[in-house]
């Protein structure tokens with residue numbers, strides 16, 4: 001593993017408004033393709049997609065490194081099965097999950113670590129199961145902004161290293177994501193640029209969303 005996990009507990013404010021748990025429309029659209037009800041959420045955060053899925057009757061396992069996010073998830077939805085772990089060394093049970101989701105998480109790694117997580121997902125997802133990921137694109141203004149800060153070292157291949165806390169942030173192209181899943185059937189891939197208003201200070205984000213289906217073992 002390269003560097004440290006991002007520390008969401010430091011960012012967490014006790015009076016943070018509870019984030020609205022709202023299922024992403026593009027994930028919702030493809031639920032009918034799932035072979036069953038077992039869902040793994042890598043980096044569950046405050047349960048944005050997983051809480052609505054649990055309410056729809058899916059069995060959720062949520063993994064996160066942040067104690068505070070896990071506590072908040074438990075408060076909001078006691079039926080979630082929660083695990084505190086670093087997803088870089090979390091062993092995914094083979095052929096158990098019908099959906100493995102990692103929303104807004106896989107860009108917080110050096111790409112070498114991200115590729116290993118993707119391998120772990122691909123190898124262990126159930127056949128016909130879906131993967132759903134959401135990562136920063138090259139259009140995200142943070143790429144330029146962080147590149148200009150002297151606390152970030154620019155490593156090439158759109159990977160930045162925060163030299164203060166030894167964390168990484170990576171930015172992706174659509175083709176990079178499609179290459180990583182070249183053995184999967186693409187169900188949907190899209191790139192978006194939008195004003196994110198879910199925080200105290202709104203900011204622009206550039207993201208790539210990918211949904212794919214495992215078609216061979």
Ligand SMILES: C[S@@+](CC[C@H](N)C(=O)[O-])C[C@H]1O[C@@H](n2cnc3c(N)ncnc32)[C@H](O)[C@@H]1O
Pocket residue numbers: 005006007008042043044045046047048049063064065066069085086087088102103104105108
């Ligand atoms: C931006 S939040 C996204 C949360 C949720 N998936 C969503 O879309 O709202 C990123 C989450 O990933 C978790 N995370 C980051 N690095 C992690 C790691 N190495 N292992 C486990 N969780 C991690 C953070 O603690 C945080 O809860």
